[in-house]
Amino acid sequence: MKIEDCFRIGSVLKTKGLKGEMQLYVDFDGLDDITFDAIFIEIAGKLAPFFVESIKYNHNNQAYLYLEDVDTIEKATPLVKKDIYLSNKLKPKKKKKEFTLLDLEGFTAVDINEGELGVITDIHEFPQQLVAAVTYKGFEVLFPLNEDIITGIDAVKEILTVDLPEGLLDIYMD
Structure with missing residues (x-):
């Protein structure tokens, strides 16, 4: 399994007790609504699969996790x-009304005059506005995401x- 084929749900904070229980920080909203029996943990840049024995959700984005075959503090x-x-x-699909400009990452940006600019590689959040990044003709190009710039969003075809x-x-090409 590659990282591109997965989504991050959190990280292991620390061990708890001597029997392999781990405390997790969960930064994915709605994780307790997803049913799963296996997770992947990134070890040395690769994803290693682990079967979940039990998971208990706590408050404050924390959970307690037992994994199969991780039954000692030394293994955890x-x-x-x-x-x-x-x-x-397993990632839940967003409803149309939950779509935000941050979801444009991965969309193809098309300018009405220049044509296809490229895939939006990142959305930068600044206090004043959101800014999209694309690689156009080998250069990173940044442009604001606001109603003056955006003329249409096709969520099905993923085109902005x-x-x-x-x-x-021209500023970026010089």
């Missing part, structure tokens, strides 16, 4: 501070249509 300790993932197949200000691309 190397997993501390490691990220935890689930398969993308924009009308960039004249000369914006």
Whole structure:
């Protein structure tokens, strides 16, 4: 399993007790609504699968986890501070009304004058606005995500249509 095929749900904070129980920090909203019997833990840049024996959700984005074959503190300790993932197949689909501009990452940006700019690789959050990043002709191009720039969003085809200000691309090409 590759990291691209998964989504991060949290990380192991510390061990608890001597029988392999681990305390997790859960940073994925709604995890307790997902039924799963296996997780992936990132170890040395690779995802290792583990079967879940039990998980108990606590308050404050924390949970307690027992994994099969991790039944001692010695087996659990190397997993501390490691990220935890689930398969993308388990990721809940967002309802249309829950769609935000942050969900545009991965969409293809198309300018009405220049044509296809590229895939949005990142959405930067600034206090004043959101800014999208694309790689266009080998250069990283940043543009704001606001109603003056965005002319259309096709969520099915994952296409963002924009009308960039004249000369914006030239700034990045020089």
